Amino acid sequence: MTNKYAVVLAAGQGTRMKSKLYKVLHPVCGKPMVQHVVDQLNKLELNELITVVGFGAEKVQDQLGEHSHYVVQEEQLGTGHAVLQTDHILADKKGTTVVACGDTPLLTEETLQKMMDHHEATQAKATILTAHAENPHGYGRVIRGGNGQVERIVEQKDASQDEQAVQEINTGTYCFDNEFLFKALKGVSNNNSQGEYYLPDVIQILQNQDEIVSAYQTTDFSESLGVNDRVALAQAEKLMKQRINEMHMKKGVTLVDSDNTYIGPDVKIGQDVIVYPGSMIEGETTIEDDAVVGPHSMIKDCHIGAETVIKQSVATNSRIGARVKIGPFAHIRPESSLGDDVKVGNFVEIKKAVFGEGSKASHLSYVGDADVGSGVNIGCGTITVNYDGNNKFMTTIEDDAFIGCNSNLVAPVTVGKGAYVAAGSTINKDVPAEALSIARSRQTNKEGYASKLNSNKKD
Known part of the structure; x- marks a missing residue:
């Protein structure tokens, strides 16, 4: 091979x-x-991939990581020089070398292969x-001989009228016999208006050698699109x-408005899966069968189970389980895990929390740094008070607990299995299993007080 x-x-x-x-x-x-x-090149099962970096070298290496080896072009003296x-890595190796530009994002593995x-x-x-190219203006033209082989590449400014009519253009991506490539590169001159060493000159050198x-x-x-400005970037975005x-x-995915x-x-x-308009799904996201996303949802780096709905x-x-109902206007922040049949309703924020199967936070709550069991009901306006200004603390709510509306759970705290927390309570001590915890001031009614206040109002 x-x-x-x-x-x-x-x-x-x-x-x-x-x-x-x-x-x-x-x-x-x-x-x-x-x-x-x-990513596309690495699908070709390469023996080695090398990225030539210069400006912003460290940031490019941070992005690509171990997907590539690197060499630095200290001075930008042209593609041949690059x-x-x-x-020192490739010159003596036998094989085939692909040369591609890092600003051609639409290249595909299939075409390269x-x-x-x-x-x-x-x-x-x-x-x-x-x-x-229907309109080849600005591109280098590929001139073929009668046998179909390439005779030369002619740049726009150097092309005759007949050559300008040629619609086959050079994309700037090449494939070389590796040994011949590096031998030819040593013969490339910078005798041009830019004083640079151009990779396409290798073509002429090889042709001169028959x-x-x-x-x-x-x-x-x-796939030929090279991105050099924001206009081309927008074109690449649209095409991709x-x-x-x-x-x-x-x-088999339905995009209501692609x-x-x-x-x-x-x-x-x-x-x-049905995806409604205005939705953005990014990163390493997986969505299983029959789920519904949107309209106007943003999903990144999530695993979403079958039949889940995110509005x-x-x-x-x-990680979001199967048959989960999220939204509208909910926020699932990083490192959360929602089990099957969970409900997270409108204006609920979940952060670094685990919800067991069938648990619900239907509206207007914040649950952060929490371990919520199965079958738990979290009432409207509930807050896990997880931060003291310096450190974060965990709240544990065990299976089948019921948290009444407008409750504050001051972490670290545990609400036991099957326990009830009365509405309006601020809980700062553990609640035993099956207990009812009431932590609020006793109501006092002052009869006639409102009338007294009204009589003192000025017109």
């Missing part, structure tokens, strides 16, 4: 983005562009990924969103 390598070019500053954020870290559908590229920085297969089938020393230079044309022009949404719909539904690239959704609510980094 042929060894496979990849080089991702991610050293440019991206000044046209007009941003403090390094260009390749700008997100497309919630994931940085360079992460999209690296690839040459990997010389087909390009590599074509490269090996034609026994080429270099293969260019091309695309058909080596085979091939081209593989992708059927999806959008459409691709993701269509994929889910083809797998133009106004935003789903991240790593989200997994089961069959017969106009926010859930982050939590």
Whole structure:
């Protein structure tokens, strides 16, 4: 089996983005562009992937982590110079090397694999990924000979009238015989107006050596999009969103208004899930069959069970069971776990809390740093008082307990199994199982007092 390598070019500053954020870290559908590229390449079962970093090197490495090795291009002297920085790692290795740019987030594993297969089938020393452009203005044109091999790449400014009519364009993604690539790179000159070493010059060097230079044309022009400014970033976002949404719909997900539904690239959704408009589903989220999300819900890094309904609510980094009812206007904060058949109603906030099966907090409550058992009813206006200004403390509510409305549970505190807390109580001591706890001032009625107050009012 042929060894496979990849080089991702991610050293440019991206000044046209007009941003403090390094260009390749700008997100497309919630994931940085360079992460999209690296994720697709790593699906090819590479022997090694190297990312060439420059500006913002540490932030790119923080983002990609162990998904890549790294080399630093201290001076940005062109794409050829960038690839040459990997010389000490790759130069003597046999195999096939893909070179891709970190600002091409729409590249897919399927296209990259087909390009590599074509490269090996034609026994080429270099293969260019091309695309058909209805309006090729501004792109380098790929000029083929009668045998279908690439004769040359002509930039827009250098193209003749006939060459400008060619609609096959260079996407900037390449496949090389690794040994020939590094030999040719040493012959690349910077004798040009920019004083830079350009990777496409390798193509001309190989052709001068009578080596085979091939081209593989992708059927999806959008994969050629390189993001250099905010306009292109918006285009990439729109195209990626459409691709993701269509994929889910083809797998049996109903998107009521796909133009106004935003789903991240790593989200997994089961069959017969319904997603209403205005919803955003991001990160490592999994939604099981027959669930309903939205309208206007935000879900990130959650596991959501079958038949669960989340309306106009926010859930982050939590595990939510089956047949759970959430919302409207609920907030499930990180590290929460809701068991099956739980209800979290309007204006309820759950934070770092566990709810057992069938428990309910139907409205206007805050439950944070809590372990809530099964079959618990938490009344309206209940608060777990978990913070003393310095430290957080746990509240434990055991199975089948009943918490009356407008109760404050001052942690650390435990309400025992089957216990009752009377409405309006402030509980700062443990409540035994099956007990009724009342912690409020005795009511006093002063007859006629209101009339006295009214008589003292001034007109």
